[in-house]
Amino acid sequence: MVICIITGLLFILVGWLIWKKKKLKLIAGYDEKQYKGDKNKLARVMGIYSITLGVIIIIFPFLMEYLGDWSSWILIGIIVFLTLFTLIRVYFK
Numbered sequence: 001m002v003i004c005i006i007t008g009l010l011f012i013l014v015g016w017l018i019w020k021k022k023k024l025k026l027i028a029g030y031d032e033k034q035y036k037g038d039k040n041k042l043a044r045v046m047g048i049y050s051i052t053l054g055v056i057i058i059i060f061p062f063l064m065e066y067l068g069d070w071s072s073w074i075l076i077g078i079i080v081f082l083t084l085f086t087l088i089r090v091y092f093k
Contacts, residue, residue, distance in 0.1 A: 001061045001062075004057050004058060004060055004061045005058055007054075007057050008053075008054040008055065008056075008057035008058035009054065009058070010054070011050050011051070011053050011054030011057060012050070012051050012054035012055070013054075014026055014050050014054075015046075015047045015048065015049070015050030015051035015052075015053075015054060016047065016051065017047075018043055018046050018047040018050060019043055019044055019046070019047020019048060019050075019051070020047070022039070022040070022043050024039060024042065024043055024046075027042075027046050030042075037090075042090060045086060045089055045090055046086070046090070049082065049083075049086045052082060053079065053082070056075060056078065056079060059075075060072070060075055063075065
């Protein structure tokens with residue numbers, strides 16, 4: 001439980017740095033020379049994505065304890081949907 005909380009807080013911190021401080025180098029695979037899109041939009045979308053993942057990671061052990069193991073499948077589904085939605089939003093708009 002402690003590991004999930006620490007990991008979630010790190011995701012939230014990284015998301016805040018990407019979104020508000022525009023630290024785009026924290027995004028895996030980001031290359032400033034090759035990226036042609038709007039960098040402010042990329043920072044916002046990826047920052048919100050990281051913060052949302054951080055919150056899900058923090059909530060994860062509590063839901064598993066109180067709702068059972070099946071809740072992990074719901075959270076995994078949410079993470080997969082969120083990841084696909086973010087990728088489509090960044091690369092196709």
